[in-house]
Structure formats: C-alpha cells, structure tokens
Amino acid sequence: MNQFKTGLVLISGLWLLASNAATAQATRPLPLAQPKAANLARMRAESLNGGLSQYRAASCMYETGAGSCLESISDGGFLFRFQGGLPGWQQQTPPNPTIETSVLVSRDGDRILEVTYNGTVR
Known part of the structure; x- marks a missing residue:
C-alpha cells in the first residue's frame, strides 16, 4: 500500500x-515594454478626451499589456486601437462606445510617437 x-x-x-x-x-x-506602452497609450487617450471624469477607455486597456487592444508590434512600435466613451459605457446593454483611439508608442514604451486617430467610432 x-x-x-x-x-x-x-x-x-x-x-x-x-x-x-x-x-x-x-x-x-510579453515584451517588457508592452505594459508600459499600453499605460502610456491609455493615459494619452484619457487626456485627449477630457480626463477620467469624462472618459473611460475599453477594459482591454486596463489588462496587463492590453493584448486584445494591441493591433500590431513592429519596428515602428506598439500600435493600440481601442474604443472608449463616457464613464459606464461598457456597462450599458449593449455597450455604447462613442470614441475610437489609435496610438503608436515607441518600441521601448517610453514615448507616444503618434495618435493616428481619436474621433467617433468608425
């Protein structure tokens, strides 16, 4: 036994x-710079859209590295594309985003290279 x-x-x-x-x-x-790049992209969108009292990015931008909002990684950097809107937009049924943002962040995650789009949802 x-x-x-x-x-x-x-x-x-x-x-x-x-x-x-x-x-x-x-x-x-994850590449070490990806979480830093995601945070930088999210914070830029928050700043562009009136701050946290008026804007919330999609929940994927709060995940470590924002993998499901990451459109591509290239020599040019990390390109994030995500939706956002008024606080509470994701809790609506159905969710009703009003803003779409695309942000390109450097490969080291230290700099915003370009906000390629920040406007109505396309």
Whole structure:
C-alpha cells in the first residue's frame, strides 16, 4: 500500500509539472515594454478626451499589456486601437462606445510617437 501511495504522489507531481509547462508554452511572455506602452497609450487617450471624469477607455486597456487592444508590434512600435466613451459605457446593454483611439508608442514604451486617430467610432 505504501508503494501505491508513493507512485500516486509521483504521478500526480509529474502531471502538475507537465500541465504547468504546457501553460507556460501556451502563453508567450510579453515584451517588457508592452505594459508600459499600453499605460502610456491609455493615459494619452484619457487626456485627449477630457480626463477620467469624462472618459473611460475599453477594459482591454486596463489588462496587463492590453493584448486584445494591441493591433500590431513592429519596428515602428506598439500600435493600440481601442474604443472608449463616457464613464459606464461598457456597462450599458449593449455597450455604447462613442470614441475610437489609435496610438503608436515607441518600441521601448517610453514615448507616444503618434495618435493616428481619436474621433467617433468608425
């Protein structure tokens, strides 16, 4: 019986290691500059659109690295495209964004290179 328990613990441990390795391979690590670039892009949109009392970016811009709002990564930098609107717009049914913003941030995440669009939702 003792050997059975030892074998079960060993098999369980191997299964946990294998599942953790699969999870680690499935999720690519973020470039170190991406979260910084996302924060910079979101803050620029907040500033352009009247501050937090008048504007909220899409929830994807509050996720680490804003992966679902990231349109592309290139030598030119990180390009984020996201919607926004009055505070509470995402809680409406259906959500009613009024503003769309595209911001290009440098590869190091330190500078806004260009706000390519900030206007009505296209």
